[in-house]
Amino acid sequence: MLVVMGTGASRGEVAEAHRRLEQMAPGVTWIEGARQSVFAVAGDVAGSDLASVRSLRCVERIVQVQQPYQLTSRAFRPDDTVVSSGNCKIGGGNIAVIAGPCSVENEEQMVRTACLVKSYGAAMLRGGAYKPRTSPYSFQGLGEQGLKLLEKAREVTGLPFVTEVTSVDAFAAVEDSADVIQIGARNMQNFPLLQRAGKSAKPILLKRGLSATLEEFLLAAEYIMAGGNPSVILCERGIRTFETYTRSTLDLSVIPAIKELSHLPVIADPSHACGKWSLVEPLAKAAIAAGADGLMIEVHPDPDQALCDGPQSLKPERFGRLMSSVGKIIAAG
Ligand code: PEP
Ligand code: MN
Numbered sequence: 001m002l003v004v005m006g007t008g009a010s011r012g013e014v015a016e017a018h019r020r021l022e023q024m025a026p027g028v029t030w031i032e033g034a035r036q037s038v039f040a041v042a043g044d045v046a047g048s049d050l051a052s053v054r055s056l057r058c059v060e061r062i063v064q065v066q067q068p069y070q071l072t073s074r075a076f077r078p079d080d081t082v083v084s085s086g087n088c089k090i091g092g093g094n095i096a097v098i099a100g101p102c103s104v105e106n107e108e109q110m111v112r113t114a115c116l117v118k119s120y121g122a123a124m125l126r127g128g129a130y131k132p133r134t135s136p137y138s139f140q141g142l143g144e145q146g147l148k149l150l151e152k153a154r155e156v157t158g159l160p161f162v163t164e165v166t167s168v169d170a171f172a173a174v175e176d177s178a179d180v181i182q183i184g185a186r187n188m189q190n191f192p193l194l195q196r197a198g199k200s201a202k203p204i205l206l207k208r209g210l211s212a213t214l215e216e217f218l219l220a221a222e223y224i225m226a227g228g229n230p231s232v233i234l235c236e237r238g239i240r241t242f243e244t245y246t247r248s249t250l251d252l253s254v255i256p257a258i259k260e261l262s263h264l265p266v267i268a269d270p271s272h273a274c275g276k277w278s279l280v281e282p283l284a285k286a287a288i289a290a291g292a293d294g295l296m297i298e299v300h301p302d303p304d305q306a307l308c309d310g311p312q313s314l315k316p317e318r319f320g321r322l323m324s325s326v327g328k329i330i331a332a333g
Helices: 011-022 107-119 144-157 171-177 191-198 214-226 254-261 270-274 277-289 316-332
Strands: 002-005 027-032 037-042 059-063 083-085 088-090 096-100 124-126 161-164 180-183 204-207 232-236 266-268 294-298
Touching (some): 027 214, 088 096, 096 316, 107 144, 144 161, 214 232, 232 254, 270 294, 294 316
Parallel strands (some): 161 180, 204 232, 266 294
Antiparallel strands (some): 002 059, 027 037
16 A cells, blocks of 8 residues: 655654554555655555544545555556656657667767767667676676766767666766666666665666566566656566577567556667567567557667677668658557
């Protein structure tokens, strides 16, 4: 159960509501958000005197939620959440495309790609500075130097950027630099990292774990929201199935399912899902047709020379073609 407090609630009123709620259930958590503060009450409150809480002037509403995730559920917020960064808006009918290389490699590569994807209509840049690689011998990213190159690309294009954080230790550096912070598939259930993200004032782009169920995905987002950060973008990036032809399997059904269950925006990353550049455009179109609020697409000026994920990276001109075909799907509504 969630007890949503009115915006003008005083400290004394909040304390009184807390006292009454604790008489009903032991697990009461105070969540102070930037826009709204709520009490999350765990456990069974059937038979409790809810009227004594509902009658408090400071209580705006009480929301009974059936699912284990609460703040991320549609029951908590019936309207779509819109996450904004600069001029880029995602959710609530706003569709945005995020594009850029898998990894930041050097200034020329990052700035050139940024200018080109902007010219084709991307609303946000991407580029990994801290890379979560399967092999310890693969390129691990440029770290803080990579963040500086992303800042340079933002300065030149005016586009905001998203970049991944892979540890609590690096969080502050990424938070100071990035417009949107990515938590990647491999860290979707890194709970200390999710808790740190909950304390951030920056929006979080949370990618679905390789084998995460929809419920686990929403509970990971719940960690961030329960820390007080309401700005979460979900990203379907493909899941592990028996199929090996593609790198993962893009789970299109999760997009409308998230729309039913949650108010959070959901985007799709067909690049990591399929692992093959030739499949990216059709999957991007399918994701938008299924209701995605945006896309994340890997683009590299010279995919054959890319230090990471070259086989799934589009050349800039192909990205331009994708943008015009996706634009037709958006226009068709
Ligand atoms: C990425 O976006 O750079 C990335 C590593 O993606 P994922 O976490 O989805 O594998
Ligand atoms: Mn990649």
